[in-house]
Amino acid sequence: MKTMQIMPFAYRLALAGALLLGAAAVPLGEARAQLRIDITKATIEPMPIAISDFDAEGGSAAQTAINVPRVIRADLERSGLFRPLDPKSHIQKPADMRTQPRFQDWRVINAQALVTGRIENQADGRLRAEFRLWDIYAEQQLTGLVFFSTPENWRRVAHIISDAIYKRLTGEDGYFDTRVVYVSESGPANARRKRLAIMDQDGENNKFLTTGDNLVLTPRFNPARFQQEITYLAYPTGRQAPPRVYLFNIDTGQQELVGTFAGMTFAPRFAPDGNSVIMSYAKEGISNIFRMDLRNRREVQVTNDPSINTSPSYSPDGTRITFNSDRSGGKQIYVMNADGSNQQRISFGQGGQYSTPVWSPRGDLIAFTKETGGNFQIGVMRPDGSGERILSSSSAVQEAPTWAPNGRVLMFFREQPGRTRIWSIDLTGGNEREVITPTDASDPAWSPLSPLVQ
Amino acid sequence: MRLYSFGPKFIAVAAAALLVAACETAPESTAATGGSGGATAPAPAAPAQRQLSLQEDLVVNVGDRVFFATNKSDLSPQARATLDRQSAWMKKNAQVRLVVEGHCDERGTREYNLALGERRANAARNYLVNQGIAANRLQTISYGKERPVALGHNEAAWAQNRRAVSVVAN
Numbered sequence: 001m002k003t004m005q006i007m008p009f010a011y012r013l014a015l016a017g018a019l020l021l022g023a024a025a026v027p028l029g030e031a032r033a034q035l036r037i038d039i040t041k042a043t044i045e046p047m048p049i050a051i052s053d054f055d056a057e058g059g060s061a062a063q064t065a066i067n068v069p070r071v072i073r074a075d076l077e078r079s080g081l082f083r084p085l086d087p088k089s090h091i092q093k094p095a096d097m098r099t100q101p102r103f104q105d106w107r108v109i110n111a112q113a114l115v116t117g118r119i120e121n122q123a124d125g126r127l128r129a130e131f132r133l134w135d136i137y138a139e140q141q142l143t144g145l146v147f148f149s150t151p152e153n154w155r156r157v158a159h160i161i162s163d164a165i166y167k168r169l170t171g172e173d174g175y176f177d178t179r180v181v182y183v184s185e186s187g188p189a190n191a192r193r194k195r196l197a198i199m200d201q202d203g204e205n206n207k208f209l210t211t212g213d214n215l216v217l218t219p220r221f222n223p224a225r226f227q228q229e230i231t232y233l234a235y236p237t238g239r240q241a242p243p244r245v246y247l248f249n250i251d252t253g254q255q256e257l258v259g260t261f262a263g264m265t266f267a268p269r270f271a272p273d274g275n276s277v278i279m280s281y282a283k284e285g286i287s288n289i290f291r292m293d294l295r296n297r298r299e300v301q302v303t304n305d306p307s308i309n310t311s312p313s314y315s316p317d318g319t320r321i322t323f324n325s326d327r328s329g330g331k332q333i334y335v336m337n338a339d340g341s342n343q344q345r346i347s348f349g350q351g352g353q354y355s356t357p358v359w360s361p362r363g364d365l366i367a368f369t370k371e372t373g374g375n376f377q378i379g380v381m382r383p384d385g386s387g388e389r390i391l392s393s394s395s396a397v398q399e400a401p402t403w404a405p406n407g408r409v410l411m412f413f414r415e416q417p418g419r420t421r422i423w424s425i426d427l428t429g430g431n432e433r434e435v436i437t438p439t440d441a442s443d444p445a446w447s448p449l450s451p452l453v454q
Numbered sequence: 455m456r457l458y459s460f461g462p463k464f465i466a467v468a469a470a471a472l473l474v475a476a477c478e479t480a481p482e483s484t485a486a487t488g489g490s491g492g493a494t495a496p497a498p499a500a501p502a503q504r505q506l507s508l509q510e511d512l513v514v515n516v517g518d519r520v521f522f523a524t525n526k527s528d529l530s531p532q533a534r535a536t537l538d539r540q541s542a543w544m545k546k547n548a549q550v551r552l553v554v555e556g557h558c559d560e561r562g563t564r565e566y567n568l569a570l571g572e573r574r575a576n577a578a579r580n581y582l583v584n585q586g587i588a589a590n591r592l593q594t595i596s597y598g599k600e601r602p603v604a605l606g607h608n609e610a611a612w613a614q615n616r617r618a619v620s621v622v623a624n
Contacts, residue, residue, distance in 0.1 A: 189605050215600060217564060233568075240553045240623060242595050243568075264572055264596055267565040280569065282596065285527065285576035287569040308569040324566060330525070331566055355563040369563050399563040415560065417607055443564070 035113055035135045035142065037081050037170045039408060041428070046083035047169065049076060050111035053087060054131075055094040058121035064154045065094070065119040068129065071158035072115065074202060075176045076165065078424075079409075080431030085111055094118075106136045113142075115165060119154075127151045131161045133168055143168045155204060163449075175404040176201060179447040180411065181219040181230050184208060185420055185440035194442075196232060198250065201446070203436035209248065213237050218267065218400075219248070220445045223361075224274025227447045231258065231268040231277050245279050247294075259292045259299055267310045272318045278302070280310040289323060289340075302340040313358045313366075314338070315383070322346075322357040322366050322383070333357045333368055335383055346385030356400050359383070361448075362407035365427075369399040369412075378412050378425065391429040398423070400442070405449045411435060413442040508550060509622045516543045520578055522616040524561070527573040529581055537578060540620055541585035551623040554579045556596040557603075559612035564598060571596030578618040593623065 037047055051073045056065035069087075076082035091105040097116045106114050117131035132144035145164055149157050156177060163174030184197040196209040196216050210216055219232035228250050235243040242264035247256045259265060261281045268279040275294055280287045289302040289312045302321070303309045311324040322335045333347040333354045347354040352372040359366055360380075370377040370390070376398045379390040391410065392398065398414035411424045422435040422444045435444070512518050517540070520533035529537070544550055556575030558567040575594035583589050604611035 189602050192600065194600075215597075217568075217600070240593065240595060240621070242572075263594075264568070266568045280565070282569055282572040285573040285580075287572065308566065308573065310569050311563075311565045326525075326566075331563075355566050371562070397560055 034138065035169060039081060039170045039172060039426075039428075044081055044428075044430075046081055047112050048085055048110050049082045049113040049115065049165075050085045050090060050106055050109065051076070051087075051115040052090055052092070052097065052117070053094050054117035054119050054129075055098060056119050060151065061119045061121045061127075064121075064127065064129075064151065065117075068119065068154055068158040068161070069115070069117065071155055071202070072162045072165070075159060075162035078202070078433060079166065080426060080433075081166075081170065085109055101134060103134075103136050103139045106134075111136050113165075113169065115161075117161070121151060125151075127154060127157070129154075129157045129161070131164075133165055155200065159200070159202075172408060173406045173449065175406050175409060175446070175449065177450055178405060179205075179227055180402075180422070180435070181209075181221060181445050181447070182413075182422060182437070182441050183217060183219065183443040184212075184437070185442055186212075196230075196248070197439075197441075199437070201435075203438075206438050209250070209253070210234075215243070217243075218443050218445075220269050221447045222270045222274045223272055223448045224270070226450050229274075230445070231270060231279075233266050233268065242282075245277065247277075258294075259290070259297075261290075261299075265290075267312065269313055271314050272316050278312045278314065278321065280312070289321070302338075303336070303343070304340070311356050315359045316361050316363045320359075320383070322359055324355045324357060331355045331371075333366065333381075333385075335366075346381065346383065347388075348385065349388060358401055358403060360403050360407045361405055364407070367401035367403065367410055369401070376414075378410065380427065389429070391425050391427070392423070392432055400444070402444050402446045404446050411444040411446060413444060415442070508547060512540070512543065512620060512622060516540055518621070519617045519619040521613060522574055522577075522618070524559070524612070524616065525570065527570065527577045529577055533578075534581065537581045538585065541582050541587050544582070544587050544591065551591045551593070552582075552620045553593045553595055553623050554582075555601075555619045555621060556594060557601060557615055557617050557619065558599045559615040560599050560602065560607070561612060562599060564600075567598035568596050571598045574616075574618045578620070 051069045053069050054065035056062040073084040077084050089109045092102055101114055114134040114136055120128040122128050127149045130146045133142045135142050147157050159177040162176040166174035178201045179198055180201055181198045184195045185192055187193045193212040194215050195212040196219050199206040214237040215235040217233045219230045222229040230248045233243050234246050245258040245265040245268040258277050264282040265279050268277050270277055276291050278291045281290050286306050287308045287310050289309050291300045291302055305327055307327040309325045312321050314321055319338055320335055321338055324331055325334050331353040332345050334343055334345050336343040352370045354368050354370050356369045357366050365380040366383055367380050370379055375393050375395055377390045378392040378401050381388040396414050396416045398412055401410045401412045408427050409424055411422055413422050420440040420442050422441045424435055425432040517536040520536050554575045556571035558571050575596055579592045579594050582592055602615040604614040
């Protein structure tokens with residue numbers, strides 16, 4: 001058995017008040033096999049996969065042994081890459097698979113892969129969760145891991161298992177153990193209540209971070225501080241004053257003004273190392289991009305142009321910035337070096353206006369919103385402007401793409417009359433789905449992956 | 455919109471109705487060239503015994519807002535006429551400070567529209583400054599596309615929402 005080194009883990013899920021106790025992921029053996037999904041293809045026949053209910057031992061483990069596989073099925077189904085088979089069709093029972101499944105029982109229902117598992121409530125109060133992924137036709141175990149957690153953290157355990165399955169079968173990192181911070185909306189359009197909210201990527205564990213007394217927009221995660229800190233825009237409560245960029249500590253609820261600018265600051269994003277925030281500062285009808293170093297509080301002007309320059313987004317290596325400017329007359333996308341030098345326009349699509357550029361975490365693409373012929377489109381292009389592809393087009397306003405940490409899926413929001421919702425779509429342009437939220441929702445920002453399993 | 459009333463409660467209610475009437479009046483022209491301000495509102499005869507608040511006076515007798523073409527911040531002749539009346543009114547009411555709110559229609563992206571709203575508010579503010587109003591009496595706030603007044607999803611509604619609104623500072 002190969003030994004896998006897992007980094008010590010002390011992730012605090014402050015909102016849930018739960019603690020994943022040094023989740024040790026113990027590999028349970030692995031084999032080379034052919035079973036694989038190529039996620040770069042435009043159309044994919046989803047892989048039939050059986051995710052069995054788990055075997056259980058101790059206390060409330062029986063319920064968890066049903067809940068965990070249910071969440072895994074939902075995760076994998078929503079990815080569009082898998083077709084989880086109805087558990088009612090499963091022949092072999094969880095307790096009968098403690099050593100090895102009867103592969104023919106799963107071939108009969110046309111499963112190509114099988115997930116089995118076991119949940120134990122241990123004497124020390126911890127939850128022990130074990131899973132194995134099997135190749136039905138090769139009759140081999142592909143991967144297997146054991147996790148230890150607090151019992152109330154079972155959802156996170158399920159998402160971590162989903163990520164492990166996704167990675168083993170696609171070769172790419174998963175994105176299920178992630179969260180989304182967004183703007184929860186309610187009320188009529190002329191008195192809209194907007195609150196910061198955070199939820200798991202599947203819409204569960206929704207929590208409100210602000211009260212809705214003041215208008216808030218455009219939250220974004222600090223990519224280096226693992227779902228603990230966001231930056232966002234807020235209007236002051238009960239005062240006639242411009243909105244400004246703030247930091248929000250999710251653990252403590254503490255909010256902090258960024259910078260000492262006299263007027264409106266907006267469109268914030270963190271640098272990849274999390275040590276600075278880049279944003280726009282509006283003055284006298286002109287908006288330029290500034291960077292504030294969070295360590296020494298120094299403000300540096302990055303663009304110096306007499307038009308609107310906004311929506312800055314760093315390349316993942318921190319050397320370049322893409323941004324939106326109307327210096328040519330209409331809204332277009334530009335890239336520049338991180339110090340503001342070498343500004344180049346990259347969007348030239350006929351009759352289109354481009355905005356909200358966001359650099360992919362893989363570095364290979366920039367996602368954007370394009371307005372053309374009365375339609376709003378979500379698309380991607382390479383950082384040199386080539387290879388433009390439209391993924392989603394709507395006559396309703398839709399905008400503000402955000403990348404999954406693996407750079408394969410985007411979320412954005414769409415404002416249909418009376419219904420504003422977050423949607424997700426694959427980079428292939430397929431698998432467009434509404435993300436379930438408890439209220440109207442806009443401005444999604446996808447979290448980075450947590451550091452857990454290598 | 456902020457209600458600015460000195461009177462007893464029943465007067466405040468009457469004033470609120472008056473303000474709603476003024477707000478709901480569409481611009482003269484909803485074409486992309488923009489319309490004129492709220493002075494086009496038919497000003498109903500005010501109750502004889504009450505005095506308009508400054509905000510009500512601005513809305514009803516001066517015109518509190520100017521309109522813009524799509525993605526533009528240029529002031530139309532009608533907009534300049536409204537702002538001429540606002541500057542004269544500010545000279546008459548020398549203690550008044552205004553907040554100029556910049557707004558956009560829904561057909562655009564949020565962050566860009568925050569900047570565009572700021573540019574529109576500043577276009578109106580700069581015009582007032584050029585008419586001799588002290589800059590420190592004029593503040594700007596952009597609401598981007600977050601605070602529409604017209605709730606429709608058509609050009610008539612969008613034309614009303616692309617606006618800069620002057621509000622008496624509190």
